[in-house]
Amino acid sequence: MSTETIVWIIFAGIAAILISLFQYYYKAKRKDKTTLLFAFLRCLTWFAVFLLLINPSLKKKTYYQEKPKLVLAVDNSASIKHLDQTQNVNQLLAQIKASKTLQDRFDFEFYSFSEQLRDTLDLSFKGPQTNISKSLEELDQVYKNKIAPVVLISDGNQTYGKDYQYLGTGFKQQIYPIAIGDTIKFTDAKINKLNVNRYAFVKNRFPVEVIVSYSGSDQITTNLSVTNNGATVYATNVDFSKNNNSAVLNFELPAEVPGVQVYKVNLDPIPGEKNKVNNVTTFAVEVIDQKTNVLVISDITHPDLGTIKKSIESNEQRSVTLKKPIEVKDLEDYQLVILYQPNSRFQAIFEKLSSLRKNYFIVAASNTDWVFLNRIQDKYRQEITRQTEYYLPRFNSNYGSFLAEDIGFSDYPPLIGNFGESSFNGAAEILLYRNINDIETQDPLLITAEEDGIRTGMLFGEGIWRWRANSYLINKEFESFDNFFGKIIQYLASNKKRSRLNTIAESFYYGNAGVTIKAEYFTKNYEFDSRGNLQIDVRNKATDKVQTIPMLLKNNSYEVVFSNLVPGEYDYTVRVMGENLSRSGSFSVLEYDVEQQFVGTDVTKLSQLATNSNGKLYYANQFTDLVNSLTTNPNYKILQKSNTTVVSFIDWKYLLAFIIFCLAAEWFLRKYYGHI
Template sequence: MQTQIIGWVIGAFIIALIIASFQYIYNAKNRTKKNLFFAFLRFISVFALLLLLINPTFKKQTYFVEKPTLVVAIDNSSSIKHLDQVQPVSGWVGKLKENQELIDRFELKFYSFSNTLKDSLNLTFDGPQTNISSTLKSLDQVYKNTNAPTILITDGNQTYGRGYQFKSNTFKQHVYPVVVGDTTKLTDSKIQQLNVNRYAYLKNKFPVETILTYSGKEKIQTTFKVTSGERTVFTEPVSFSGENTSNVINFTLPANIAGVQKYKATLVPLDGEKNIVNNTKDFAVEVIDQKTNILLISDIVHPDLGAIKKSVESNERRSITIAKTNQIKELEDYQLVILYQPTSRFKTLYEKLESLKKNYLTITGSKTDWVFLNKIQNKYRHEITRQAENYLPRFNTNYSTFLLEDIGFREYPPLIGAFGNIIINTPHDVLLYRTIGNIPTEDPLWITLEGNGIRESVLFGEGLWRWRAQNYLDTKSFESFDDFFGKLIQYTASNKKKSRLNTISESFYYGNVSIKIKAEYFTKNYEFDRRGSLTITIKNKDTQATQTSPMLLKNNSYDAELSNLPAGDYEYIVSVTGENISRSGSFTILDYDVEQQLLNADVTKLTQLATHTDGKVFYMDQYESLITTLIKDPRYQAVQKSKENIVSLIDWKYLLAIIIAVLTLEWFMRKYNGLI
């Protein structure tokens, strides 16, 4: 308690003593023991009231025991069911939950995981994939400041994600893997991996690479073949031995029919082979009969040119040619022309684009001749200052021309553009706004516009290569940026009339991935409409079974995420409730379950995980040994901690009760003695 507060309390004591003495002793005619009792009661009530007004604070320290946390993470993927380990795993979890020794020693926390970590024990063993690396990363974030040994009940087979046995070097907790499944190495041949592009062009050949593996010691002969329907399109004999356990086969297949072409790769199973699911793998290729040809024109050398080329050609359905203005002869073969930092040498090119009604993308920057550009067209004008400025991007969430998502533009480096105001003289839609320093503006950085049968997009800044590089630093992939730029290219290159309802889906999906279909719905003024009620109806072409579900609004699109659909051919219809508008499409689901491709538990990786985290591997028949290890480990001790609270006297309810009781007693005693 502070010295000043102590002074106030002493003062309150003296004041209460003076008031009580003055009323019942100094003014009393006869000083009796009753007067002293009344004075005492008055002193208590006045002193207590003054204490409430002063409201001193006290420190209250409490002690408690904090037990270490024991994390139990259970593999909830379908591989557990495939390995026939559902009952053993469920039994293990039940025994851990009821073990009194663990309950007394640890704070138990249970999780389940497959492709993601879930804070629940709803064990269905139907997860489509397993990502142990992501599970460890999530647990590390949750328990980064605590002592939380982790029991990991899994077969160790990870179907996607970074190698968890190496990632475990940074995991701060001790991991005790419990190996689920058969650890005996059985003779098995399988298709380890099949690599093929999603797209091919009509009347061309597309490459296929297949990696075949064998676990066994004997020399064996088998056959690898690829079929399309009832027709065999490729076959090759394969031999393995104890020394030669893998085989890579590269071949090409013809693309003679447009559309989605389905194939089945088969490695003929060995006699007595236990797991033959991993001997077949379905794959598909979409054969297209046209390619988007893009022409990039620039008279300067700039890193943007390489970044644009890489981004455009990340999709095999597009190709790009880079040329200078004096090398251009014909434009008819191109669906889109990109004009990079135009100058007066682009004059003839602009005239050709106007006469041919060609769509084009204009990118301006520090080398752009704005005197020429303001003169050659009247859609937009830039103030002439001959100074450069750095512009940070800001995504326009109300952009409605076509479906785009913010890929993290706020974290992207600035583009270099000409300083000054921009005046747009034609209807347009702003994709990105300019931000100067920390000041957001309403000036456009990237726009799209459409008129007179021509689509145009204009970027008022150079430095796209920095954005693509930043995307890789953020996500370890160029995919987000390339997808964003690809959608912009697709819109600008297309002459298709704008529709109020558009759908986006893949032509085929593999059975182990999530199936997502998106739709964008606009008002009659072509503004994105968030009030729409969209439904999607899915129909299996073979069984004629249908299902209808609503599409959910997410950002600037309506999404439907479909699950539990069996392999087959499907068609869908997206419709808007209350409107006579609908769009249809189709897709194919290929039969593939990655969780069934593995026959044994991966003991090697789980052992590495335990070693790197200073833990220990256990097997399903070592329950008691695991419990003993955890209980006796001196690293997991309960810790006594203290907690200090600052308590105000006004929060002490008993003081108010004392005041009421003393005043009441004083009143009754005075009444009883005829003093009132």
């Protein structure tokens, strides 16, 4: 309280006394022995009122203790159950919760994790995959400004993500792993990894790579075989020893029958092997009986031609042939024809396209003969100015012919196109608009159209080789651009009629991954409709069990993810509620549980993680040692902190009650003694 406030309080006390004496002695007509009592009560009332007007404030300091956090992260993946350690984990958690020593020193924070970190201890030990590194990184972000050692209860087996053993170096918190499971190394031969493409073409052979390993000291020989529909399609012997404990097997298999073909890879168990689940794995390949052939016709040499070829052929289901106009004899073998900067030499090409009703895609720019192009077709027209302009792309999020995504076009370099107004006839849709410098226009840069069953497209600019290069500079890969361009090719190369409801699903999924199915729903004007109410029915062919789930809107599609489908064959139907509109399909879920591939605890990685974070590795039977280490660590002290609050008299309700009491007492006493 300041000196000025104290002076004002003194003046208030003097003023209260003077006013009371004035009212009860100077002005009063009747004076007796009760006058002093009345004056005293009035003085207290005036003084309290003056205190409210002055409103002095008092500082109140309280003290409290702040315990450090003790973060307990528990592995909730299926490998804990597979290794028969669920009871040990639950017993260890019960010990921690019951430890009075830890309770007095720490505030507990419980988490569980498998593929994701969750702030709950609802343990089911059914997590299909384990990502320890991601969970630790998230914990480090949550407690980066606090003292919070992490007790990691896990078997150390991770199925995907960064290698967590090197993460502890940059962490602020110390990590104390508790190794759960059998730390004895058993003799084991297993299939570590299998690499194979999802697609193959009928009557061709496709490559398969199998990586196998062995943990043991004896010299052994085992057999690896691959079967399809019960028939062995490949077999070989594999030799292992203490020093030669891994092998990479590369071979090719024939693709004879179209459709999804499921293969089973089996590594014969060795004597004394404990875990035989990791000796078997399955994979599937979709055998396609037709390849999409694309013909690119150009009368000039340009870097765009190489980009178009590489981008299209990044999908193994497609092949590209480059020809000059005079070299083209037949178009029957091609599903799509790309006309690069056509001129009068393309006269016969356009006539053949019209007679065969072929889909085509035109790239028009500075070397295009627009006098010829405006005359030979009536879908697209360009004002002839003989000048060029730089056009920046702008993505149209309302494009609805197929599901397209903005791959960062705002950062892409401009294309060189013809200066002047462009127009199109019919029901064409704009996928990319033109921007000229910072000016947004409604003129098209990339459009597609469908009329009378024929699909066409037009790109009003050259230089897309810069777009593919820019995609690599930004993302360190070409995939984003290739996928975008591939969707254009897929749409134009297809002769399927346009539908207001389309579904997107894989032909098969692996059991350890979620099953994701997407749907596109359009209005009668073929504009994406975000107001739809879509539901999906999924039926297991073997059991006839049906699941019905609403599909959720996500960006420009509807999506549902199934994470609990057992291996088998499934049919699905997507329906638009309130409309007679539906689409059906089928898929397979292959049997594969990555969490059952482990035979014991990965002590090496857990120990390295503890060392890098300045923590220490413990085992389940060393709980007492862990408690001693945590409670004796000088970094984990209970801090005494103070909290200062400022209390104003005007907020003090008791002062108002005191004023009311004084006035009421004065009134009752005066009434009692007959002064009123």
